[in-house]
Amino acid sequence: MRLLVLRNYLVYRDAWKLFLTGFLEPVLYLLSIGIGVGQLIDTFEFNGRQVPYAEFVAPAMLAASAFNGALLDSTFNVFFKLKFIKLYDQLLATPLTTGDIARSEILWGQLRGGSYSLAFLLVMLAMGLIDSWWAVLAFPAALLIGFAFSAVCMALTTYMTSWQDFDKVTLVQVPLFLFSATFFPVTAFDGWLRWVVECTPLYRGVVLCRELTTGALSWDSAISVVYLLVMGLVGLLVVRRRLDALLLT
Incomplete structure (x- = not known):
């Protein structure tokens, strides 16, 4: 498993610009919307506290950075290895198992998403957008978000048959x-629509990061941790079974 992670590192070692793009996107959103639009908006109420708009948006961008890093590696790259260069078929000629392959790819997605999240946290700290010591748990929270999305996105990728299927990824990602609730409170939605939003995985990640960086904790954080953990474990189980079906039969 360690060797497959090392292989990914060696492949990407000279492609550091790809990592920069994944990191810069949420930073640019933070600067343009969090800071720019924040000049027009005073504060938002979040869990009974008044939070400056930039501090409201920043943790959402942190969750989004973990989400983007995990999604990129667990979809495009996995599909290329699985369907075109047949890398996983070659790996199974060694003592590696499909479980090793699944865990290795998810771990690499974690490393990529985690690097984005750590760099973004440092940007938040430098800009004074962290208002609580609970923020020390924001990085583990981002890793949990990355794990959940890496596992589920890799599982869904095993069902794809062509590059056209990636239009569906964008259709879900955007x-x-x-x-x-990245740029405005979930209370902006009414009735069943709010319920739908609260059930989406990125919302759970946004709430978790937002509560940790602002210190306005509630039971939503505990719910989000359980939600994302179960999501990741289910995704990992599906990946293992799908790789067995595709590569061992």
Whole structure:
């Protein structure tokens, strides 16, 4: 398993610009919307506390950075290895198992998403957008978000048959990013629509990061941890079974 992670590192070692793009996107959103639009908005009420708009948006971008890093590696790269270069078929000629392959790819997605999240946390700290010591748990929270999305996205990728299927990835990625209470409170939604938003995985990640960085903790954080952990474990189980079906039969 360690060797497959090392292989990914060696492949990407000279492609550091790809990592920069994944990190810069949420930073640019923070600067343009969190800071720019924040000049027009005073504060938001969050869990009974008044929070400056930039501090409201920043943890959402932290969750989004973990989400983006995990999604990129667990979809495009996994599909290429699985369907085109047949890397996993070659690996199974060694003592590695499908479980090793699944865990290795998810771990690599974690490392990529975690690097984005750590760098973004440092940006938040430098900009004075962290208001609580609970923020020390924001990085583990981002890793949990990365784990959940890496596992589920890799599982879904095993069902894809062509590059056109990646249009569906964008169709899911963009609404999740825009409507997971990233730029405005979930109270902006009414009735069943709010319930739908609260059930989405990125919303659970946004709430977790937001409560930790602002210190406005509630039971939503505990619910989010359980939700994301179960999501990741179910995704890992599906990946293992799908790889067995695709590569061992």
